[in-house]
Amino acid sequence: xxxxxxxxxxxxxxxxxxxxxxxxxxxxxxxxxxxxxxxxxxxxxxxxxxxxxxxxxxxxxxxxxxxxxxxxxxxxxxxxxxxxxxxxxxxxxxxxxxxxxxxxxxxxxxxxxxxxxxxxxxxxxxxxxxxxxxxxxxxxxxxxxxxxxxxxxxxxxxxxxxxxxxxxxxxxxxxxxxxxxxxxxxxxxxxxxxxxxxxxxxxxxxxxxxxxxxxxxxxxxxxx
Amino acid sequence: xxxxxxxxxxxxxxxxxxxxxxxxxxxxxxxxxxxxxxxxxxxxxxxxxxxxxxxxxxxxxxxxxxxxxxxxxxxxxxxxxxxxxxxxxxxxxxxxxxxxxxxxxxxxxxxxxxxxxxxxxxxxxxxxxxxxxxxxxxxxxxxxxxxxxxxxxxxxxxxxxxxxxxxxxxxxxxxxxxxxxxxxxxxxxxxxxxxxxxxxxxxxxxxxxxxxxxxxxxxxxxxx
Numbered sequence: 534x535x536x537x538x539x540x541x542x543x544x545x546x547x548x549x550x551x552x553x554x555x556x557x558x559x560x561x562x563x564x565x566x567x568x569x570x571x572x573x574x575x576x577x578x579x580x581x582x583x584x585x586x587x588x589x590x591x592x593x594x595x596x597x598x599x600x601x602x603x604x605x606x607x608x609x610x611x612x613x614x615x616x617x618x619x620x621x622x623x624x625x626x627x628x629x630x631x632x633x634x635x636x637x638x639x640x641x642x643x644x645x646x647x648x649x650x651x652x653x654x655x656x657x658x659x660x661x662x663x664x665x666x667x668x669x670x671x672x673x674x675x676x677x678x679x680x681x682x683x684x685x686x687x688x689x690x691x692x693x694x695x696x697x698x699x700x701x702x703x704x705x706x707x708x709x710x711x712x713x714x715x716x717x718x719x720x721x722x723x724x725x726x727x728x729x730x731x732x733x734x735x736x737x738x739x740x741x742x743x744x745x746x747x748x749x750x751x752x753x754x755x756x757x
Numbered sequence: 758x759x760x761x762x763x764x765x766x767x768x769x770x771x772x773x774x775x776x777x778x779x780x781x782x783x784x785x786x787x788x789x790x791x792x793x794x795x796x797x798x799x800x801x802x803x804x805x806x807x808x809x810x811x812x813x814x815x816x817x818x819x820x821x822x823x824x825x826x827x828x829x830x831x832x833x834x835x836x837x838x839x840x841x842x843x844x845x846x847x848x849x850x851x852x853x854x855x856x857x858x859x860x861x862x863x864x865x866x867x868x869x870x871x872x873x874x875x876x877x878x879x880x881x882x883x884x885x886x887x888x889x890x891x892x893x894x895x896x897x898x899x900x901x902x903x904x905x906x907x908x909x910x911x912x913x914x915x916x917x918x919x920x921x922x923x924x925x926x927x928x929x930x931x932x933x934x935x936x937x938x939x940x941x942x943x944x945x946x947x948x949x950x951x952x953x954x955x956x957x958x959x960x961x962x963x964x965x966x967x968x969x970x971x972x973x974x975x976x977x978x979x980x981x
Contacts, residue, residue, distance in 0.1 A: 576801045577883050577911065578904025605884060607910040628914070630854060630884040657911065658884050659801050660829060660854035679903035679926065680802025686831040687801065687881065690852070702903065708929050 539611045541623040542643045544603075544636040552665055556634035559641075559668030563651070569751040570651045572669035574691060576684075577657030579677040580701040582610045583734040584743070585652065589619050591744045596649035596751065601640040603632055603656050610654060620646065631661035634668040650751055659688040663695075670754050677702040678709050682716035685723050692723035697730060697746060704733040763835045765847040766867045768827075768860040776889055780858035783865075783892030787875070793975040794875045796893035798915060800908075801881030803901040804925040806834045807958040808967070809876065813843045815968045820873035820975065825864040827856055827880050834878060844870065855885035858892040874975055883912040887919075894978050901926040902933050906940035909947050916947035921954060921970060928957040 563570050573581050582602075589598055600621040602610040611623035624640045626632065632640075632655055641651065653669065655662040674695040676684055679702060685692050692698070698720050700713065717729050730746060732739030787794050797805050806826075813822055824845040826834040835847035848864045850856065856864075856879055865875065877893065879886040898919040900908055903926060909916050916922070922944050924937065941953050954970060956963030 576881070577908055578800060578901075604911055606913050607907070609907050609910060628884075628888075630882070656884065657800070658854070658882055660852075660880065660882050661885065664852075677802075677903060679901060679929070683831070683833050684801055686833060687828050689830050705903070705929065705932050708932055 539608070539615045539621045539623060540643060541608050541611070541625060542640070543625045543627055544639045545627065546629055546633055547635050550633065550635050552633050552635070555638070556666035556668040559634050559638055560670065563668070563670070566647050567755055568648055568651050569754045570653070570669045571747070572653045572655055572667045572672045573675065574655045574659070574662045574672065574695070575657060575675035576659050576680055579657070579675040579680065580734045581654045581657070581675055582613050584675060584699065584701060584732070585614060585654065586617050587734050587737055587740045588744055588747065589614070589617055591740065592650065592747065593619065598650045598652065599644050599646065599648035600652045600654065601637070601644070602654050605656065620644065626656060630656055630658050631665050632656065632667050633665050637667045659684070659691050663688070663691040671696045671750050673697045673699060675699045675701050676716070678706050678711045682712050682719060685716070685719040689723050692720055692727065695724065695727060697728040699743060700729065700731040701734055703731045703738065704736050763832070763839045763845045763847060764867060765832050765835070765849060766864070767849045767851055768863045769851065770853055770857055771859050774857065774859050776857050776859070779862070780890035780892040783858050783862055784894065787892070787894070790871050791979055792872055792875050793978045794877070794893045795971070796877045796879055796891045796896045797899065798879045798883070798886045798896065798919070799881060799899035800883050800904055803881070803899040803904065804958045805878045805881070805899055806837050808899060808923065808925060808956070809838060809878065810841050811958050811961055811964045812968055812971065813838070813841055815964065816874065816971065817843065822874045822876065823868050823870065823872035824876045824878065825861070825868070826878050829880065844868065850880060854880055854882050855889050856880065856891050857889050861891045883908070883915050887912070887915040895920045895974050897921045897923060899923045899925050900940070902930050902935045906936050906943060909940070909943040913947050916944055916951065919948065919951060921952040923967060924953065924955040925958055927955045927962065928960050
């Protein structure tokens with residue numbers, strides 16, 4: 534086996550921590566370093582990693598980007614991100630279904646560099662990750678067309694804590710009973726402030742709009 | 758609003774419970790009643806409910822079937838199951854990402870009837886539900902084609918605790934980079950005893966094989 538270009542680290546939860554306090558402290562540290570930190574959450578297989586392989590090359594000229602890939606097991610995602618030339622680290626949660634701010638901090642320290650744009654690809658799960666503030670500046674959730682337009686009804690907290698919703702895999706919409714307007718209405722019912730961006734991470738459709746949203750948020754954070 | 762044909766109950770976790778003991782006791786009670794209890798787990802949107810709408814009409818002549826639909830919120834699934842004429846109940850977990858055996862017992866009691874074949878549609882989540890024995894006789898997990906063939910690598914425990922894997926949405930396989938043989942190999946690497954059944958819950962392809970598997974398991978349990 535050849536040496537990997539990314540590290541895999543085991544992160545541990547501190548069950549005595551005050552997560553909200555840790556998250557605020559982490560955000561403050563990142564603010565001082567000029568780092569915009571995005572937490573991406575979704576169901577397994579919604580296309581978090583594929584979306585990143587579209588977004589990163591478009592923004593890499595302008596920003597120094599680092600990616601933390603969180604998973605129960607495996608390192609397929611860190612390998613994918615490293616293959617497109619970005620700095621990535623694989624975080625293994627030891628069976629944990631979510632990341633806390635303290636676990637995120639361990640990941641950031643293990644990256645050993647400062648970034649303009651830091652991305653956490655959270656554990657694929659619509660329930661638990663929504664319950665823990667990771668210290669992110671913004672939360673983005675991805676819903677893919679094959680999952681169905683009713684998902685915002687079933688996982689309300691995920692939509693309430695998110696700032697943007699990416700509707701992914703719109704290229705396969707003709708093959709599924711998916712009503713994009715109904716999906717948007719369901720999502721906005723959960724969170725009227727949600728920015729909704731339909732994309733196909735496979736074909737690249739809509740990715741420019743997503744990058745424009747990200748640039749706006751990164752610049753707003755830097756200038757805040 | 759018209760009166761609903763199914764109940765919605767709020768179930769609560771008893772954090773002091775010994776879940777494995779509760780699960781064994783529940784299995785014993787169900788055994789005495791001649792009830793086969795199947796726990797279905799998957800990622801959100803894999804097609805648990807749609808699969809049930811195919812399976813239930815095929816087996817309803819032979820078995821009395823009851824369905825527990827577990828969700829954080831909403832009752833769309835119980836409504837769907839009731840619409841096909843089956844007895845269903847909606848369990849709200851109050852934000853919990855999984856069901857324990859005690860929570861399951863509360864659902865079974867609320868159904869207020871005995872069944873030959875009792876089905877729990879667990880919370881859509883590949884992580885937490887795998888960690889708790891619900892008292893089921895068999896566990897079935899569903900992976901849908903759009904989620905990707907690498908998912909068994911990422912969620913090992915789900916595959917280890919499952920007896921069967923349904924690969925759903927095979928009708929859309931031509932539109933995704935999904936290698937069914939690679940998926941099977943990944944799944945069998947996690948659990949060599951897994952029975953793997955490819956289906957399309959939309960077109961009905963493979964559903965007879967799934968029903969045959971279920972009948973075998975139900976009869977084996979009754980005669981054990």
